[in-house]
Amino acid sequence: MENSDRKDPAAARSALDGVASARAALADRASAPWWYHAGLGLGVGLAFVSIDVGGSLVPSGVVAGGIVLPVALTLGVARSRGVSVDRSVSAPGTRGLNGLHLVLLLVLGAVGLGLKLAADVPGAMSAAGLVALALTVYVTRRNDAALRRDLLRRA
Numbered sequence: 001m002e003n004s005d006r007k008d009p010a011a012a013r014s015a016l017d018g019v020a021s022a023r024a025a026l027a028d029r030a031s032a033p034w035w036y037h038a039g040l041g042l043g044v045g046l047a048f049v050s051i052d053v054g055g056s057l058v059p060s061g062v063v064a065g066g067i068v069l070p071v072a073l074t075l076g077v078a079r080s081r082g083v084s085v086d087r088s089v090s091a092p093g094t095r096g097l098n099g100l101h102l103v104l105l106l107v108l109g110a111v112g113l114g115l116k117l118a119a120d121v122p123g124a125m126s127a128a129g130l131v132a133l134a135l136t137v138y139v140t141r142r143n144d145a146a147l148r149r150d151l152l153r154r155a
Contacts (some may be wrong), residue, residue: 008153011145018066022116023151023152024152028148029081029082030081030144030147030148030151031144031147032077032081032097032140032144033077033080033081033149035054035073035075035089036074036076036077036140037136037137037140037141037144038137039069039073040069040073040136040137040140041132041133041134041137041140042065042069042133043064043065043066043069043070043130043136044065044066044105044129044132044133044136045065045071045132045136046064046065046069046129047061047062047065047066047129048065048069048108048109048112048125048126048128048129048132049061049125049126049129050062050064050065050146050152051109051112051113051116051125052112052116052123052124052125052126052129092146093146093147093149093150094139094142094143094146094147097139097142097143097146098139101136104132104135105132105136107116108128108131108132108135109125109126109128111128112124112125112127112128112129113125
């Protein structure tokens with residue numbers, strides 16, 4: 001490493017500008033494409049709908065929609081962007097939103113299942129799945145925006 005004068009403000013400013021530029025580039029690459037959000041929403045919806053359809057589709061739909069599809073989408077985005085988007089759920093700006101999202105998904109599942117089993121309402125889980133799909137797309141888009149803000153704020 002080359003010795004440099006530590007009192008040179010121009011060199012310090014240049015180094016800080018380089019860091020800010022790298023953070024801005026990372027923030028741009030960290031944003032997931034539209035298909036990632038839509039795919040996660042579809043995965044959650046698939047898990048709900050598979051319960052509504054019943055039979056042998058229940059375990060495979062829940063596994064495919066709740067585990068396989070999210071993992072495949074996250075790996076696909078990381079590969080295409082060079083940045084993993086799974087860290088957006090821990091951005092300081094969205095921790096509370098993600099907790100609320102999980103609670104709302106559980107409530108939607110409980111209400112849909114209750115209406116399906118107790119009241120014999122046809123399509124109750126599918127309707128809950130549509131709401132869960134929309135909610136998931138909204139929350140994942142907010143996660144992306146918060147992650148981008150957090151990356152740019154630290155620059």
